[in-house]
Amino acid sequence: MTELTSTSPSQEDGHENTPAKLGHSPVAPIPHRLRVTDTDPKAARRAERQVASMFTLSMVFIILAVIAYATIDKFATIYIPVLGEVGTSNVVLGLTFGIAVFLIGAGAIQWAKKLMPDVEVVQERHDMVSEKSDDQLAAAQYERGKDESGFARYKLIRRSLLGALALFPIPLVVVLRDLWITPADSPSPTEILSETLWTSGKRIVSDGTYVPVRPEDLPVGGLVSALPEGIMEVQEEEHNMNARGKATIILVRMDPDQIRSQQGEGWDYNGILAYSKICTHVGCPIALYEQRTHHLLCPCHQSTFDLADSGAVIFGPAARNMPQLPISVDEEGYLIATQDFAQPVGPSFWERDRT
Amino acid sequence: MKFLSARRRNPIVAVILLIAALGAVGITFSAVSNIQPAQAALGTQTQVEEGKKLYLEGCSSCHGLDAQGSMNGPTLIGVGAAAVHFQVATGRMPLAAPGAQAVAKDPIYNEEQVAAMSAYIAALAPGPAIPTAEDLDYSGADVAEGGVLFRINCAQCHQAAGQGGALTAGKYAPNLMESTPQEIYEAMVSGPQSMPVFANETLPIAEKQAITSYIMALQEAPNPGGLSLGRLGPVTEGLFMWVVVFAAFIAAAVWIGIKAR
């Protein structure tokens, strides 16, 4: 090793050497070890067989994959240790196809590593900057163009052209206005965001079963995800879930003595409180209600609200209380809203506090 | 129909409806209130006494000598037999150590003792009873409907695949993959610890059975796509991608770069 290390870097600038192959010159007279496959023909044969068998195995696996596709029932499952009970078709197809493709790659790499020359070669680089003559040629062409077009001379043409080019994209932007198709009398976004289906006397039905809720149905510590009555009809009519996304609420019941504050006088009904289910941060639905602490936690960004205290924010990135819905019961004893939310539900927006 | 709609606004109709509603409420209430003494009576007097003894030994230091509650534990009056069975049979009570919440572990009391304690607490005041075999039979339930109800009522805390999730200040909603139908039912009616109560009035027994059948389906469900990664969603997927898949690519790249011998 010692005599090799004495080669100083300055001596290693091998790019002066005459190219041995097209466009290449070897990397300087630095040592290069031959591989076993370079010196031992048996080893080379072995490597050849290894590479060839990888390619052959790949073919076998591809055939297996096709057979698996044709024969395995798509609903069959199989128990495999570590993986558990898994879909047979998916696993077998993935394995056979994956292995087949992997083997092509591994074979090619092995071929390159063991049998193709592992002599590194040198190629010259050239500065990216253009030759002087090319530079001048480009400049001359530009001058000719400027001259022949008269771009510099015809001031009026030049300015009007620039103006026209600046204006032409405008319609392409303007047409984006109707990404939201609005009829002439359509309410503004602010109005839309500020109104929900809740009106005075609207019954509260539980989500999923759509049965009206009575106060006595809800024990202390209870939680019900709820919606306004008739939500399904509205959804049917509008063919979307917009109304649901705004009107969804949760009903919780706590000991009336534990309610420290509310957003309005008497907005509860015997300890039953109704709050919007849509987080005031960025709008995830929340119903992670801890009945002991009366905390409501958003699973998306962990804003935490105290429902016993006007829905105030006690942790996390939300800035606003959860909007409370004032409730009462109708003469038949079902829970109803007494008015719409006093503030827009869901995330803040620019015009929110102007409503 | 015209006949009906024409008369719907008649004030007399309202009165009749009101009376009918009151009647219905009354009948329902008497039916419900009849059930509870009957179920409470399931515990024999000896069981109640045995339960009281066990209670005084094992529970009263936190929940008070008369189960009235103390600084260290809530009142147990009115929590019902279901709550006792859930807490004690899953080993959550008695508490092993103070912490954010009680942790499920091997139960300390045997079935008989749990039954005795349940009887004692149920005898103090009516509360949700231990479900009968009929209540728990979910064989006729619609699993897909259960899935919808699960996502509305349960997934927010227990996660869509029932793997559990974080609550505030170190509390958590437990994983449901080992839960039995009885535990699920009892948890819904009694609202243990942070969990709200899902009473039979807003979530009837049939729907509870549907939810149970969905949770059971989740427990038994195979993973058609292969290794489940805990069904925890993108966090474990991302972790797996970096730690295993990307590491495999780097290993392959290094192998390609190494000179052969």
Added chain:
Amino acid sequence: MSTTADHPVEKIGEASAQYVDERLGSNKFLGRNLGKVFPDHWSFMLGEIALYSFIIVLLTGTFLTFFYNPSMVEVIYNGSYVPLKGVQMSEAYASSLNISFEVRGGLLIRQMHHWSALIFVAAMAVHMFRVFFTGAFRKPREFNWLVGVGLTALALGAGFTGYSLPDDLLSGTGLQIIRGILQSIPLVGTWAAFLVFGGEFPGTDIIPRLYAAHILLIPGILLALISVHLMMVWTQKHTQFPGPGRTNDNVVGYPLLPVYMAKAGGFFFIVFGIIALIGGLVTVNPIWIFGPYTPDQVSAGTQPDWYIGWLDGALRLMPNWENVIAGFTISWNVLIPSVIIPGILFTGLALYPFLEAWASGDKREHNLLERPRNAPVRTGIGVAAIVFYGILWIGGGNDVIATTFNLSFNALSWTLRITLIIGPPIAFLITKRICLGLQRKDREKLLHGYESGRVLRLPHGEFIEVHQPLNYKELAVISAKEDLAVLPAPEKTDADGVRNPTYRVDQLRHKLSSWFLRDNITRPTDAEIEAGQAHASHTAALEAPLNEYELQDEDPVGHGGVLHHPGMPMTNQEQIDQRQ
């Protein structure tokens, strides 16, 4: 082509090449480029991983479009997945379920698509780290860095639009968050949200629109930019690490044909194979478990895919600031983490090469990579940025971390908030110190060889530690360090007392330059290095007789050849000669 074709297939090939050449002149290009040299290093393959996973994304994605239906029309599911039978859902979700359950191999392709998308972004990120930390973005490659930054941003968009398409509970919640983010933008936010969603959230337009973006707009631009990216690499030739024979004016490696083609082509199949294996063995995004999207349901542990996780983490860790100014609401709690921070990060990324070139005053072309230790400030900035990103990323999964390790996410969030502020500067300082320490060590090695750890007592009683000369590879690597001088401080006025008009800018530039360069340890001169190495050889020679036996046994092969007797060392020239 003037080769002599002796195989019938070769003859056909030759004829075709001729045919094409007569029309396109392609042989000129082939002749020049088939022998093009690419340097070999594992870290140069990170970009290849990104390219290959992108190709796999395209292939599998095309298959998915045959079955996926981007419609938000509500249907009743009647497929074979029993726990959802009879449930109302959008056609988008139903068709995604059908891909997973009814189409044979559909789940495999879907999972391969998702896995390779995750890998695509990951490979881009790591490739970017490699380029950053080795200074490969320096002149003449600044444009390619810019293209890379654009590609990264587009990849995030491609990923997020794809994440949203199945319209399951998870992806819909993601869109709900996007709506909240759009609404937080001052002045135009509300309208922007209404235009994007075609009205109120969720509406029925967003999935078809995302689909158009996901399969046409974004991949189209990605493809175009990737082509530009590769063409620039082709024209400028790949950078290389310093080493024996590697200079700024050459490129040392393997020719495209055959070695590089076999290696790169083989690597494509390896990436493809691993992705197919993972797609077959490991579940990704089991949408059937999450259920259909409705805006009033949510699952605990709702998270985006990993590459958006840092933005979700930023949203979580942000304090709840919101102001109403003149009646208008500004939600800093949403605006800062989801718009301003990513804006700053991407702008900073895009501008970095130009800032560094300006501050260092370096106008030379760089084809040799710089070792991270030799640019301590750059390396420090990079590590600080990774720490910043990493903390946000951890924040994005803090609930899963909290439940897994029995922690309180409240405590975890506060810890992360504090670490987010103090972590990056600390990381910067530590990294810079480590780099400078390594530079000192390098200087030592150049001046004295490396310490063998063996102490020798000389005949006259003196103890010396044996220093060994560096081997030729290490010597070449270490001595490739380049020193740059700090830009001089500007004069306030020139000799005639005229005020320097650019004084302030020059002063700033001087300060930046000084911050960037002043702590660097200077490289010894060539003469010093030579003397040092010669001295090390001398002490090593003193020890040599003692170790004769061991040295004989030592295997001279550098890459672990122990079991066979290797061939004799030869120079490249000798080997090439021998082959011919």
